[in-house]
Amino acid sequence: MRLRGRSRKALREIAKACRREIDRLERKFSRYREDSLTTRINQSAGDLSGVEVDAESAALLDFAATAYSESDGRFDPTSGVLRRIWNFKSGRLPSDTEIEEIRKLVGWSKLEWQNSRIVLPLRGMELDFGGFVKEYTADRVAELCRKRGLKSGIIDLGGDLAVVGPHPNGDPWLVGIRNPRRPSEAIARIALRSGGLATSGDYERFMIVEGKRYSHLLDPRTGKPHRGGPACVSITADHCLVAGIASTIAMLHTQSETRAFLSDVGLPHMIVSQSGKISGTTNHIVRALGPIANGPPGAVLAPTLSFKTA
Numbered sequence: 001m002r003l004r005g006r007s008r009k010a011l012r013e014i015a016k017a018c019r020r021e022i023d024r025l026e027r028k029f030s031r032y033r034e035d036s037l038t039t040r041i042n043q044s045a046g047d048l049s050g051v052e053v054d055a056e057s058a059a060l061l062d063f064a065a066t067a068y069s070e071s072d073g074r075f076d077p078t079s080g081v082l083r084r085i086w087n088f089k090s091g092r093l094p095s096d097t098e099i100e101e102i103r104k105l106v107g108w109s110k111l112e113w114q115n116s117r118i119v120l121p122l123r124g125m126e127l128d129f130g131g132f133v134k135e136y137t138a139d140r141v142a143e144l145c146r147k148r149g150l151k152s153g154i155i156d157l158g159g160d161l162a163v164v165g166p167h168p169n170g171d172p173w174l175v176g177i178r179n180p181r182r183p184s185e186a187i188a189r190i191a192l193r194s195g196g197l198a199t200s201g202d203y204e205r206f207m208i209v210e211g212k213r214y215s216h217l218l219d220p221r222t223g224k225p226h227r228g229g230p231a232c233v234s235i236t237a238d239h240c241l242v243a244g245i246a247s248t249i250a251m252l253h254t255q256s257e258t259r260a261f262l263s264d265v266g267l268p269h270m271i272v273s274q275s276g277k278i279s280g281t282t283n284h285i286v287r288a289l290g291p292i293a294n295g296p297p298g299a300v301l302a303p304t305l306s307f308k309t310a
Contacts, residue, residue: 003145004152004168014148018141018155025137028057029129031080038129046123050112058116060129060136067132067245068108074252075245076220078120080128081105086225088205088216099223106220135198135244138162142196142240154192159199162240166193178203180231180272188270188278196240200247201232201272217251228254234270234280235262243267 001018005011031038041051053061067075085094085102105125112119120127138155142162145153153164154173166172172193176186180203190197202215214225233250237243246267250258255273262269262281270280 001141001156002154002173003150003164005150011150014145014150017144017148021141021144022137022157025133025140029133031126031128031130038127041118041120042126045120045125048119048121050117050119052117055116060133061113061118063241063245064132065108065113067249071249071252073108073221074219074249075131076106076108077127077129077131078108078111078125079106079218079220080130081124081126082218082220082223086216086218088207088214091207091209093209093214103223106223131248132241132245134158135160135196135240138240139196160196160240160244161192161198162196163192163194177232177234177270177272179276181276187272187276190234190236190270192236195236195238196243197234197236198240198244198247199232199234200244200251202229202251203231219252226252230255230258230271231274231276232272233258233262236268 001015003011003015005014027033027035028037030036031042033039037051037053037057041053044051064075064077068077081102085098105122110121111125111127112121118127134157138157138160139162141155141157142153142164145155145164151165152168155162155164161175163173170193172191174189174191175197177188177190177199178201179185179187180201183203200217202213202217205216207214212227214227217226217229218224219226229251233247235243235247235250237246246262246265247269250261250269250271253261255271258271259279262271268281270278272278
């Protein structure tokens with residue numbers, strides 16, 4: 001987080017509140033925690049009585065249902081089970097039989113979601129909030145800062161960004177977009193004064209088998225890594241949550257389809273093709289080839305907490 005204000009003491013109190021909110025959402029939605037809502041839902045798989053969820057979780061699930069429908073199944077929170085057979089450190093491709101078996105557990109259309117109750121009907125099914133809760137958290141923390149009176153700052157959660165407000169002098173935040181083939185360099189920078197930004201790319205985890213590149217971007221409809229799409233897509237929107245889901249869906253199209261999809265949704269964006277060509281509609285792209293600081297994919301902002309007083 002980078003927060004700017006007049007009082008260092010006030011900033012520290014706001015930062016503590018932000019950390020509490022991040023921790024709350026992590027406890028609630030992490031699939032790695034035994035006491036999380038996600039774990040409780042997944043442990044109920046096969047139990048047709050399901051699990052009743054609170055209003056916040058219901059709103060996120062409604063959003064996920066809409067994203068699933070409008071993406072023709074490219075966005076699917078039940079697809080996390082695919083990681084059971086895809087290990088990108090192994091250098092091994094799963095067999096067709098393994099893929100077909102695990103696909104039986106994938107599909108938002110298989111579950112039941114209504115009246116704040118979710119049912120995973122098949123034992124072994126899973127729901128994973130990980131594909132969108134980080135972006136939601138960034139939005140929540142930025143809104144918390146604004147409600148506490150901050151007018152300048154930016155929240156960076158692993159490359160998913162939500163702007164509290166521009167620099168005190170009105171200048172935008174400059175966010176570096178990593179070169180997908182040379183991650184130590186920025187291929188461009190995007191200026192942000194408000195809203196959120198998210199980047200999806202094929203470079204975070206991948207393996208090369210028999211000369212072919214297989215990225216971690218798994219298509220829920222096939223159970224396999226998507227091939228033929230762009231190298232990365234960055235999207236800005238009023239909310240990081242919207243930008244994040246849109247960038248994920250965009251990456252699961254071919255390069256030509258990606259442009260058509262993003263034109264239809266009407267969000268400012270930047271596409272980096274497999275050849276490194278930049279295209280897009282955002283008016284705030286600055287070409288920037290060169291070294292960048294270490295940090296999460298997408299963002300050239302300090303990954304640790306820092307404070308500055310105006």
